[in-house]
Structure formats: structure tokens, C-alpha cells
Amino acid sequence: MTRITILSVLVSAALLFYILEMVRRRRLREEYSILWLAGSVIILVFSLKRDWLEWASNKAGIFYPPSFLFLIGMLFILLILIHFSITISKLYQMNKKMAQELALLKHSRSTGHDEEPNTIPTIDPESGVFQKSGTE
Amino acid sequence: MSNAAPAHAEGNKGKTPRVLVAIPAYGEEKSIGGIVSSIRRKLPYDVVVVNDGSLDGTSAAARNAGAITLDLPCNLGIGGALQTAYQFARDHGYDALVRIDADGQHEVEDIPRVLDPVLRGEADAAIGSRFLGEKEYRISIPRIFGIRFFRWLVRWNTGYRVTDPTSGFFAVNRRLIEFYSHHYPSDYPEVDAYILMHRQKARAVEVPVRMYERTEGKSSITMYRAVYYMVKVTLSFFINRIRRFG
Numbered sequence: 001m002t003r004i005t006i007l008s009v010l011v012s013a014a015l016l017f018y019i020l021e022m023v024r025r026r027r028l029r030e031e032y033s034i035l036w037l038a039g040s041v042i043i044l045v046f047s048l049k050r051d052w053l054e055w056a057s058n059k060a061g062i063f064y065p066p067s068f069l070f071l072i073g074m075l076f077i078l079l080i081l082i083h084f085s086i087t088i089s090k091l092y093q094m095n096k097k098m099a100q101e102l103a104l105l106k107h108s109r110s111t112g113h114d115e116e117p118n119t120i121p122t123i124d125p126e127s128g129v130f131q132k133s134g135t136e
Numbered sequence: 137m138s139n140a141a142p143a144h145a146e147g148n149k150g151k152t153p154r155v156l157v158a159i160p161a162y163g164e165e166k167s168i169g170g171i172v173s174s175i176r177r178k179l180p181y182d183v184v185v186v187n188d189g190s191l192d193g194t195s196a197a198a199r200n201a202g203a204i205t206l207d208l209p210c211n212l213g214i215g216g217a218l219q220t221a222y223q224f225a226r227d228h229g230y231d232a233l234v235r236i237d238a239d240g241q242h243e244v245e246d247i248p249r250v251l252d253p254v255l256r257g258e259a260d261a262a263i264g265s266r267f268l269g270e271k272e273y274r275i276s277i278p279r280i281f282g283i284r285f286f287r288w289l290v291r292w293n294t295g296y297r298v299t300d301p302t303s304g305f306f307a308v309n310r311r312l313i314e315f316y317s318h319h320y321p322s323d324y325p326e327v328d329a330y331i332l333m334h335r336q337k338a339r340a341v342e343v344p345v346r347m348y349e350r351t352e353g354k355s356s357i358t359m360y361r362a363v364y365y366m367v368k369v370t371l372s373f374f375i376n377r378i379r380r381f382g
Contacts, residue, residue: 096212103206103209107204107224
């Protein structure tokens with residue numbers, strides 16, 4: 001085993017353990033852990049199975065197999081960051097909708113008559129998108 | 137959402153149309169009261185001021201002048217604030233909505249002129265243009281460049297022959313109120329709106345309006361913001377061309 005192999009085994013095993021522990025303690029939601037887990041498992045497997053790594057990096061045209069590990073790691077970080085950008089956009093959308101509903105609600109409360117009984121927003125748990133009961 | 141035209145908007149011809157004047161405002165406590173009371177004095181329309189999260193006296197000044205006020209708990213940008221007004225108009229059955237700026241650049245007396253094509257059913261949207269009038273409107277060189285670029289962008293992509301693509305003085309009918317209450321850009325919505333209208337096959341016309349130099353403060357468009365504005369608007373313009381609405 002080369003030093004880089006030992007290092008990547010240790011790091012990916014620690015990462016795997018840490019992510020699982022965070023999920024177990026409900027500090028990290030399952031859906032946000034999937035990419036982390038997949039990434040660390042793949043790096044761990046390739047670190048342990050040197051011949052798999054050599055085969056794969058050969059196929060990819062990379063002469064120094066451990067650098068293939070870096071490539072995988074970077075690709076996963078890229079994926080995770082894109083995932084975050086999407087999540088932030090979704091949260092922004094929900095936040096905007098919530099602010100608008102709140103402004104409208106504050107007004108209808110202050111005027112005393114609620115003219116919109118059927119417009120209590122609900123969140124679709126799949127997409128995180130608000131839906132208005134009664135209008136869909 | 138359903139795209140079907142609301143029945144009551146079409147079958148409402150005999151009745152006086154209900155019009156809502158919408159003013160998105162952020163930190164405009166000095167000018168907002170005068171504009172609201174001027175509208176209330178001259179026109180039989182409701183006025184809604186959407187306070188976009190500002191903590192000064194904007195909301196109180198607007199309310200004292202006779203406006204309905206909607207207070208957003210955080211700053212959403214002009215488009216996000218305006219969308220709240222569309223939602224209000226949708227929920228309270230208004231037939232048309234006019235947007236006018238809070239900073240006194242638009243002439244309150246031009247409101248009926250902007251509304252006219254919409255109320256007569258000739259157009260789904262009518263946009264006030266400062267370049268159609270007889271008065272020369274002086275603008276800086278970079279602005280001319282920006283306006284020419286957006287004119288070309290809009291015309292090339294939608295076929296609307298606009299003269300003032302960034303105008304924030306316009307009226308829309310019930311159909312667009314309902315559409316915009318679901319889909320509207322959060323900031324810099326004016327140019328984007330042309331693609332949205334095009335996608336909705338809306339009829340849009342321009343009408344001449346007067347426009348004044350700003351009375352309070354300077355324009356918010358600095359060099360950096362201008363570049364960001366061009367890039368952001370162009371991007372979301374093209375995205376809205378290929379986006380699905382439903």
C-alpha cells in the first residue's frame with residue numbers, strides 16, 4: 001500500500017462514519033446524505049481494491065491511478081455543490097412564497113374579514129413547492 | 137394552475153371595472169404619501185403599496201394617505217413585491233392592475249391613458265413609454281445602449297415592437313394578473329415580462345407617457361449593477377423562453 005492509498009482509506013472511512021453518525025443523530029437529513037455516502041463508499045472501495053482502481057484509471061486514460069481517486073472526489077464535490085445550489089433556490093422560492101402569504105395574511109387580519117378561506121398554503125413534501133388547497 | 141380565462145372577467149362588461157394601482161416601495165417614506173394621495177384624489181381606484189421590507193415610515197405614510205398596505209417581512213426585490221400585489225388583486229377580484237413607481241418619476245394623470253387599452257379589452261397589457269411622446273427625454277449614453285439592446289432582444293424573441301422595454305409604468309388585465317401571481321421574476325421584471333406575455337400569447341401595446349427626473353436620491357443603477365442587470369435580464373429572458381409554465 002502506498003501512503004496515498006492509506007491516506008485515502010482513512011479519510012474516506014472517517015467521512016463515511018461521520019456522515020452515517022450525523023444521519024443517525026438526525027443532524028443531517030437522509031436525502032442530503034446520499035451523495036456524501038455514495039462518494040465516500042466509492043473512494044473507499046477504490047482505495048482498498050488497488051487492481052480495480054488500476055483497471056478503471058487505465059480505461060480512463062490516467063497513468064497514475066491515485067489521481068483517478070482525486071478525480072472521483074472532485075466530481076462528487078461538484079455534484080454536491082450543484083445539489084446545494086438547487087436546494088438553496090428551492091428554499092428561496094419557499095421563503096418568497098411564505099413572505100408573500102404572510103403580507104397578504106397580515107392585511108386580511110387587520111381588515112377583520114377573511115375573504116380567502118381556501119387559500120391556506122400547504123407544502124408538497126416531494127418538490128418542496130407550495131400548493132394552495134382548493135385551487136389545484 | 138389552470139390557464140382558462142376567468143369567466144367573470146369576460147362577462148363583466150356592463151359593470152364598472154375594479155382597478156388596483158400597485159406601488160412597490162422600499163424606503164420611500166418621503167415621496168409615497170404624496171403619490172398615494174394624488175391618486176386617491178384624482179382617480180376612483182384602490183391603491184396598494186407593497187412595502188418591500190423597509191423599516192422606515194413608508195408603510196405608515198402610505199396608509200395615512202389612503203392606501204392598502206402589504207408589509208413583506210423581508211426584502212424580496214421589486215418583482216417579488218409586485219407579485220404580492222398580483223396575488224392580492226387575484227384574491228380580491230380586481231379586473232386590472234396598474235403599476236406605478238414610488239419615486240415620483242411617473243405622472244399620476246397618465247394612469248387612465250395606460251389603463252385605457254386594457255379596460256377596453258384591446259390589449260392584455262399596456263406599457264407606458266417615455267419615448268413615444270412629443271417631449272425629448274434625456275438619457276445617458278450607457279442607458280441608450282442598454283435600451284437599444286433590450287429593444288432588439290424583445291423584438292427578436294417576441295415580435296413586440298417596444299420603444300421603452302424597461303418601463304415600470306404599465307397596466308395588465310385579469311388574465312395576466314392571474315398568470316403573474318404564479319410566475320413573475322423576483323427582480324428586474326420589466327424586460328422578462330415580454331417573454332412571459334409572449335408565452336401567454338398576450339396582446340401588448342405601448343402608450344406615450346410623461347416621465348420626470350427623480351425627485352429623491354439617485355437612480356439605483358450603478359456601473360456594476362448595470363452589468364449585472366444586463367446579464368441577469370438576458371439570462372432569465374432566454375430561460376423563460378424555454379421554461380415550462382404550469
